[in-house]
Amino acid sequence: MCGRSRCSLGEEQVARAAGTSRWADRQLYRPSHNVAPGAATPVVRVASDGERQVQSMRWGLVPSFTKKDEKPDFWRMYNARSESVAEKPSFRRLVPTRRCLVLTQGFYEWQKEKGGAKQPYYIQLASPEGGEEEPLVMAGLWDVWDGPEGPMHTYTILTCDSSKRLEWLHDRMPVILRTREAQETWLQPGDNLGKLLHMCVPYNGEDLVWHPVTKQMNSPSFQGPECCKEVKKPSAKDFFKPRSAVAASPKVKEQGKLEFNQEPGKAGSSQRDQQGQQAQQAQQAAIKDEQGVKTEAGSAGLPAQTDVQQTAAAAAVNADEPPADRQQAAVATTAGRQAAANQAAEKQAAEAAPKQQEGQQGEPQAAAGASPASGQKRKQPAGSSASKGSGGSGGKKGSAPGSASKKARPAGQRPISHFFSKG
DNA sequence: CCAGACGTTGTT
DNA sequence: GTCTGG
DNA sequence: CCAGACGTTGTT
DNA sequence: GTCTGG
DSSP, X not given: OOSOEEEOOOHHHHHHHHTOOOEETGGGOOOEEEEOTTSEEEEEEEOTTSOEEEEEEEESOOOTTSOTTSOOOTTTXXXXXXXXXXXXXXXXXXXXXXXXXXXXXXXXEEEEOTTSOEEEEEEEEOOOTTOOOXXXXXXXXXXXXXETTEEEEEEEEEEEEOOTTTTTTOSEEEOBOOSHHXXXXXXXXXXXXXXXXXXXXXXOOTTEEEEEBOGGGGSTTOOSGGGGSXXXXXXXXXXXXXXXXXXXXXXXXGGGOOOOOOOTTSSHHHHIXXXXXXXXXXXXXXXHHHTTOOOOTTOOOOXXXXXXXXXXXTTOOXXXXXXXXXXXXXXXXXXXXXXXXXXXXXXXXXHHXXXXXGOOSSSOHHHHHXXXXXXXXXOSOTTOSOOSOSSSSOHHHHHHHHHHTOOOOOTTOOSSOOOOOOO
């Protein structure tokens, strides 16, 4: 997933989705069509008394072991790869007891276009016909940090591979807990790690829909309701080629066609009963299949997650943008489902093969995690050595973060606090 | 023993 | 906090 | 994730 | 380019 979501849910909607009206730190939440890490949104967790409660938490995990005088970095751990969450030191300690449900209405993803431009898309659940918008619930982990302004609750969103339907747009997506049962399972205390991780699979239901949105929302400060509204995606072809040229060019085909994603409530409802539900069943199946399966918490390996994922994926009949990758029509029958799943699993195995260097199979994920390719530290102060100032006063080093963010701000409204390290 | 890291994404 | 590295 | 800044001197 | 801010 990326780093932007939407949550403008009202108090009642939150209560309904959460199954409780108990809400801690409610005042921290500001409904927003353009949520970025650092902002507080409603999250459901189990309170110390065992009851579930909503709590406003900031997006972007700030681990409890963060030093008090350290500046919290909401961007470092705003996502957690579900495939490795049980092994990563920063996350695995949270898995047993710090799971939570992240309430959203949808999320944003940027499609990279040729030329470097990026088109933002909004992804959400299609509302049932005539029904009310249903929140999109993501799997998360939370922690609390004892910072200079008191305890701060933060969360991270688990990610997984993209579903078949979405992989044209991006290769990762949030773990979506589509059913009440799945949500309950994720939230409830328990030590069946295998069961939990089996739930972390791409959601491929037909009721997950998308459309392009205005690039205005690229700016984190843009908060208008236009953020999530559908726009016509401008076609480069139409833009640059006069119609005569288009006709004259045999190579330019039907690519610029403006096709929209199915609209919430449009033709979706009957299909939802088929494929959306099927994906739902897959997730439920994951729960059932894992009951009784004992996965020792200590073991490094994760259970194969592909079967469930692909079962759902097999149901994909794509529409919209995606270059109609030659996808086979899905077989909706139970019998065909298994076949399709196997087929898909095979395909994935084949694709994984050439990628061996990434260390996907065999031994512990740790190997992959330790891959030097992606491991990069970027902590060093810019031009700490010499930069440009010849004999100067140290330039920005001296005035660093403090003065930089010392903008005057209307009292009372403090969206995101700034925390400075002591100098 | 102490010190230091602890992460994901995207890009090229 | 917990693990790895020196 | 994307946007926006990226600096010093001198004067009041 | 690179870092900071939301």
